[in-house]
Amino acid sequence: MVLGMSLSTYTILHVILSLIGIGSGFIVLFGLINSKLLSPWNVVFLVTTILTSLTGFGFPNTKVTPGIILGILSIIVLAIAVLALYVFNLKGGWRRTYAITAMIALYFNVFVLIAQTFEHVPAFHALAPTATETPFKIAQTLLLILFAVLITAAARKFRTPLAPV
Numbered sequence: 001m002v003l004g005m006s007l008s009t010y011t012i013l014h015v016i017l018s019l020i021g022i023g024s025g026f027i028v029l030f031g032l033i034n035s036k037l038l039s040p041w042n043v044v045f046l047v048t049t050i051l052t053s054l055t056g057f058g059f060p061n062t063k064v065t066p067g068i069i070l071g072i073l074s075i076i077v078l079a080i081a082v083l084a085l086y087v088f089n090l091k092g093g094w095r096r097t098y099a100i101t102a103m104i105a106l107y108f109n110v111f112v113l114i115a116q117t118f119e120h121v122p123a124f125h126a127l128a129p130t131a132t133e134t135p136f137k138i139a140q141t142l143l144l145i146l147f148a149v150l151i152t153a154a155a156r157k158f159r160t161p162l163a164p165v
Contacts, residue, residue: 002058014055018109021048025106032099032154042085042102049105050078067112074108077101099154107147114139 002010024045031038053074056067084090084098118124118136128136 017048017055018052021045021052022109022113024048029103029106029150029154033157035157046078046082049109052109070108070112074105077104096155100151103151103154110143114143
């Protein structure tokens with residue numbers, strides 16, 4: 001039991017939050033690349049991504065795992081993104097700070113999605129049963145390259161103030 005839920009129910013809640021965070025994160029990314037702040041989507045993205053990290057800490061673990069470390073890093077970049085957006089109102093360098101930190105949090109979520117896919121989807125698991133094999137490394141390397149390009153593109157669009165949508 002976790003927070004009064006069976007572990008399977010808790011896992012489903014965590015996965016749903018994660019998928020909503022990823023989906024809304026890509027919508028936010030699309031807006032940032034087009035110099036637009038898609039206000040309702042930012043809230044959905046930030047809240048579900050924060051809840052994804054927080055619920056990740058609720059799983060029973062007897063040691064510090066890579067997932068816990070990634071969750072801590074995610075909470076740190078999300079805290080900075082929230083400050084940039086809601087405290088500093090994207091003024092000056094805070095526009096780029098928001099774009100970069102919010103999209104790093106999205107990258108972390110997608111990184112975990114790929115790791116979970118290799119762990120739980122039989123066809124992918126057969127390719128990389130220990131997540132140290134070449135297919136897993138290639139997938140994560142391509143993801144890193146893709147996000148480096150996307151985050152750079154989003155950050156470059158903040159030379160002028162965002163247009164709210």
